Structures are given as C-alpha cells and as structure tokens.
Amino acid sequence: MRIAVCPGSFDPATNGHIDIIERSGLLFDKVIVAVLNNPKKQPLFSVEERVEILKKTCGAMKNVEIDSFTGLLTEYAKSKNANVIVKGLRAVSDFEYELQMALMNKKLNPEIETVFMMTSSKYSYLSSSLVKEVARLGGCIKGLVPEIIEGEIYKRFK
Numbered sequence: 001m002r003i004a005v006c007p008g009s010f011d012p013a014t015n016g017h018i019d020i021i022e023r024s025g026l027l028f029d030k031v032i033v034a035v036l037n038n039p040k041k042q043p044l045f046s047v048e049e050r051v052e053i054l055k056k057t058c059g060a061m062k063n064v065e066i067d068s069f070t071g072l073l074t075e076y077a078k079s080k081n082a083n084v085i086v087k088g089l090r091a092v093s094d095f096e097y098e099l100q101m102a103l104m105n106k107k108l109n110p111e112i113e114t115v116f117m118m119t120s121s122k123y124s125y126l127s128s129s130l131v132k133e134v135a136r137l138g139g140c141i142k143g144l145v146p147e148i149i150e151g152e153i154y155k156r157f158k
C-alpha cells in the first residue's frame with residue numbers, strides 16, 4: 001500500500017494546497033495531510049482550526065486523512081507507515097529550500113522518498129502568506145482559499 005504524507009503549515013490552506021492534495025489522492029492509496037504544530041510560530045489559525053478546515057474541505061476525498069504532527073517529519077511519516085512525502089512546487093524560488101529539505105529528509109530516513117508535484121498554473125502565484133497580506137490590507141481573496149474560511153480570514157484581521 002502506497003501511503004503518502006502531504007505536510008505543511010496550512011495557515012491557512014489555500015486552493016493551491018487543496019489542488020495538490022486532491023491530485024495526490026489520485027496517485028496514492030492513502031494521503032495523510034499533516035499540519036505542522038510549530039509552537040515557535042504565531043499562527044492565524046490554531047492547529048485544531050487548520051485541521052478542521054482541511055477536514056471540511058477534503059471531506060469528499062475518500063482516501064485522504066487529516067492529522068497534525070510535531071517534531072521531525074520523517075519520524076511522523078514512519079509512525080504512519082508512509083513511504084512518500086508529497087510537496088507542491090510553484091516556482092524556481094521554491095526549489096532550493098525544497099531540495100535542501102528533501103535531501104535532509106532522505107539522510108534522516110533513506111526509505112522515504114520525497115515526490116514533487118507541480119502546481120496548477122492558476123495557483124502558481126499563491127501562498128498562505130500572500131493571502132494573509134492581501135486580506136489584511138482589504139484585498140479580494142475570492143477563489144484563493146476554500147470558501148468556508150474566506151470571511152473568517154478577514155475577521156481575524158479586524
């Protein structure tokens with residue numbers, strides 16, 4: 001059974017993330033979306049909220065599970081019997097850091113492969129931090145994030 005972990009901060013999940021999760025679900029038997037619990041960061045949404053948002057948005061994807069994790073990603077993947085890490089790649093600018101993480105994860109556990117999936121072109125400019133900046137400044141984020149959180153993002157900046 002091919003189990004993939006799709007890790008990230010998802011603060012908040014964007015439609016770019018959802019697209020990668022959905023397409024991963026077509027390639028693997030099971031996809032575990034793993035929200036990083038990073039106590040060092042001051043997030044817009046709590047880990048519990050991020051998990052809930054993803055559960056609601058990905059509810060129809062039958063082989064997709066939503067979870068959270070702390071600590072090393074490779075340890076988490078191993079605990080879930082996952083042998084693949086799926087990451088989305090947008091622009092060349094993502095590549096250097098993603099390569100570094102992929103090689104470090106390979107060093108930590110050579111049995112786990114990192115697989116990169118190219119973003120859909122319509123989401124190639126999208127990131128959680130840009131969405132937050134646009135919302136904070138009152139710009140339109142329609143179509144960039146799941147509909148259920150559009151309003152909530154603006155509220156958090158009031």
Ligand code: PNS
Binds near residue numbers: 072
């Ligand atoms: O959405 P993000 O913030 O780009 O996701 C980054 C994430 C969660 C994939 C990365 O920070 C991570 O894997 N963190 C877990 C800690 C870890 O394993 N670090 C060493 C790997 S290089």
